[in-house]
Amino acid sequence: MKVLITGGAGFIGSNLARHINAQYPGWDVHIIDDLSTGYRENLAGIDAEFFEGSILDLEFLAAAVAGVDSVVHLAAIPSVPRSVAAPRPTHDANSTGTLNVLEAARTEGIEQVIVASSSSVYGSNPALPKSEFDWTRPMSPYAVSKQATEGYPLAYNFSYGMKNLAFRFFNVYGPGQAAGHSYAAVIPQFLDAALSGETLVVHGDGLQSRDFTFVGTVCDIIATAIAEGIHSNDPVNLAFNTNTTLMDLISRIEEELGHPVETKHQATRVGDVRASQSDGIRVRALFPKVVPVTLRSGLAKTVVWFQESRAGSTEKA
Structure with a gap:
């Protein structure tokens, strides 16, 4: 192949x-x-x-x-x-x-x-x-x-x-997702800021939801x-019928890191969708053997990758 x-x-x-x-x-x-x-x-x-x-x-x-x-x-x-x-x-x-x-x-x-x-x-x-x-x-x-x-x-x-x-x-989301640019996705943005001790920027009220x-x-x-x-x-x-708000995501990140993070809210961005969630029916029917990784497990793996990447960058410096 x-x-x-x-x-x-x-x-x-x-x-x-x-x-x-x-x-x-x-x-x-x-x-x-x-x-x-x-x-x-x-x-x-x-x-x-x-x-x-x-x-x-x-x-x-x-x-x-x-x-x-x-x-x-x-x-x-x-x-x-x-x-x-x-x-x-x-x-x-x-x-x-x-x-x-x-x-x-x-x-x-x-x-x-x-x-x-x-x-x-x-x-x-x-x-x-x-x-x-x-x-x-x-x-x-x-x-x-x-x-x-x-x-x-x-x-x-x-x-x-x-x-x-x-x-x-x-x-x-997951390991390898770039954070260091202005159009970065929300999970690498949040993790990069949290690991740097910086304030997490939330656009809108943070109750917008995603199917990560x-x-x-x-x-x-x-x-x-x-x-x-x-x-x-x-x-x-x-996607597999999950629904996580940005504020819930921040709480999960705090659990993984073992400490609270600071947040600040800014205006909602033009074009942003309020809520996103799939019913997951067709993907499960077409791919019945694939077991999706949970957000808890996936986020834990992503945090480890970010921590190791930052440690590697520090050693090179």
């Missing part, structure tokens, strides 16, 4: 490559990344062929997919606030980039492309928990781009007989989909 991971030097992509090395050592892993949001150091110790380049470069992309059996398309410009500040780069990378990947795969005769959409596509839909068949109403350019990201591969199933799979990710999903669970699901050739003509929520 030869697998190509686009955006493979990023947080989820590098974790997936490492998971495949461990669970499917016979697979040949290829990674492409333009290193705009990914990091070469994420690939340390991973057995994979790495090629630096962009999914917007059609000639490069055509060469990258040659001879591949399955493509996992994770390359994207993430972040709602980043898309609000600069919508066009987000559209180009996420929407046009996905079309480029699908066209390259179709031309090469590759049947399966697995793509990363987002729970942000639900937008202003207030229903909880959310089913894949609920209506969507994106509230940010990022969410719109992710709706295109999932729409294209599903349309290619119908139009060209491909066997694609579109996952809606729900707040993926551990990156190890995400990797297990994706690798299983490749191994078993699982596909769907409808999107699949990759």
Whole structure:
């Protein structure tokens, strides 16, 4: 099995490559990344062929997919606030980039492309928990781009007989997730601040909720989909019906660290969804053998990774 991971030097992509090395050592892993949001150091110790380049470069992309059996398309410009500040780069990378990947795969005769959409596509839909068949109403350019990201591969199933799979990710977290930038996700932001003795910044009242999903669970699901050739003509929520407010998350972080942390509240950010939770029904039906990692266990592993990373950085300094 030869697998190509686009955006493979990023947080989820590098974790997936490492998971495949461990669970499917016979697979040949290829990674492409333009290193705009990914990091070469994420690939340390991973057995994979790495090629630096962009999914917007059609000639490069055509060469990258040659001879591949399955493509996992994770390359994207993430972040709602980043898309609000600069919508066009987000559209180009996420929407046009996905079309480029699908066209390259179709031309090469590759049947399966697995793509990363987002729970942000639900937008202003207030229903909880959310089913894949609920209506969507994106509230940010990022969410719109992710709706295109999932729409294209599903349309290619119908139009060209491909066997694609579109996952809606729900707040993926875990070891390797970068914290040191202005668009960092909430868990690495909070942990980085807490371990530095700084005040945690909470946008809004902190009662907004998320369905946090551990990156190890995400990797297990994706690798299983490749191994078993699982596909769907409808999107699949990759989350398991949990609901955690930011204030609850902070309490859990305090429990893991063994001491309280300071918080301050700022204005709610434009485009932020109030509540996000999947019903978890379809993902459990499609992947009945995968047991999701609990938030308590996943957060504990993430805290350890952050502590070890900081200790390593101190030693190098």
